[in-house]
Amino acid sequence: MSDSSSSSPSSVRTLVVVDEMILRAAIERRLMQEGHTAASVGGVREAVDLLQSELFDVVLCDLHMSAGDGTELLMWLGSYRPSIPVLVICEAMAPGMGNSYESGGSVRIVEKPIDLDKLVRMVEECGLREGFYGNDIEIELFDYVQMIALTGRDKSIIISTKVGVGRLWFEHGDISHVQFGEIRGENAFYALLGMEQGTFRETLFRPPPTRSVVRPSMHLLMEAARRKDEGLLGLSPEEVKRIEKEKIEREKAKKAAKKAAKEAAKLAAAAAAAAADK
Structure with missing residues (x-):
């Protein structure tokens, strides 16, 4: 286990759970360079032990590890530390699939190959946890x-x-x-x-x-x-259909008004040109 403990009031403390040593070291080093703190482990069991004894703002977890399935850690976090935001490292997803995680929620996707600049931004967006946390915190x-x-x-x-x-x-x-x-x-x-x-x-x-x-x-x-x-x-489904229908009608009316305005402008320009010729 590695622990980079130089912290400042605004630094985000991240637990990095990645079994690839080179990748784990690169992530930890980059977080330190940006003024954050990090602890890193190579397996699920080590991660759980650390989470039970220390406080973290964010957990970064590789979904597929040789030293234990990352999904086990996700389930443990969902049961015992649901208030901690989780960044899940996984292989490239199908186009559009990752969008469902960009709208909020405590679980977000980090696709491989990892863009370290984007990863740091995601950690900073999670930010510092505030208040008191325990095992009975609700999860959305x-x-x-x-x-x-x-x-x-x-x-x-x-x-x-x-x-x-x-x-x-x-x-x-x-x-x-x-x-x-x-x-x-x-x-x-x-x-x-x-x-x-x-x-x-x-x-x-x-x-x-x-x-x-x-x-x-x-x-x-x-x-x-x-x-x-x-x-x-x-x-209700009826309300959704009604609102979406009204939205479509408004869009159509807006396009029609825009088209009419263009036609009117053309006619006005033509009339002005004709008057100038006279």
């Missing part, structure tokens, strides 16, 4: 879904909200079935994510009664992020 449902999508696990959870109880099943990391009141499938997932308050807990996994979701979790997360940005998350 969005972040939990991100973690399960990365780990590829089978999970079943019960979600309690102020308006009702929902259930969500994961199979091999993908959401296979969601129910929330009378709603089923993707719409139930978006409705649950739109709840402002609630709790969820894992239950003994049993196969879902049916399969109501066919698209991968990554797609659902990207769509949920889009709806959140546009203020649509949590709205």
Whole structure:
């Protein structure tokens, strides 16, 4: 284990969990050059031991390591240190897949080959943790879904909200079935994510009664992020359709007005030219 402990009030303390010694040293050295502090280990067990004894602002973890699967560390962090932002190193993802992690949440993707400048910016964006933290800190449902999508696990959870109880099943990391009141499938997932308050807990996994979701979790997360940005998350399917239809109509009207203005300008210019000729 390596520990670079020269710190300043604004330095971000990062735990680097990478089994490639050269890469680990390069990341640690670059963080130090930028005024941050870092501790580095080469395996999951060492990382857990360190996290249990020291405080960190950010964890940088290689998803695939020879000395233990990085997904094990993700699951441990989700259960015991959910408030710590996690930067996950993985191979290049399909175009657009990484976007679902750029909208926020405690898990973000760092693609190989690693751009150290970008990595430092991501660490600084995570920033310093404030307040007191313990094992009972809640984790956002969005972040939990991100973690399960990365780990590829089978999970079943019960979600309690102020308006009702929902259930969500994961199979091999993908959401296979969601129910929330009378709603089923993707719409139930978006409705649950739109709840402002609630709790969820894992239950003994049993196969879902049916399969109501066919698209991968990554797609659902990207769509949920889009709806959140546009203020649509949590709205009924009818409301979403109405708002999106109104948006399309406004865009059409705007384009038509712009086109009409151009035509009017052309006519005015032609009239002015004709008057000048006279």
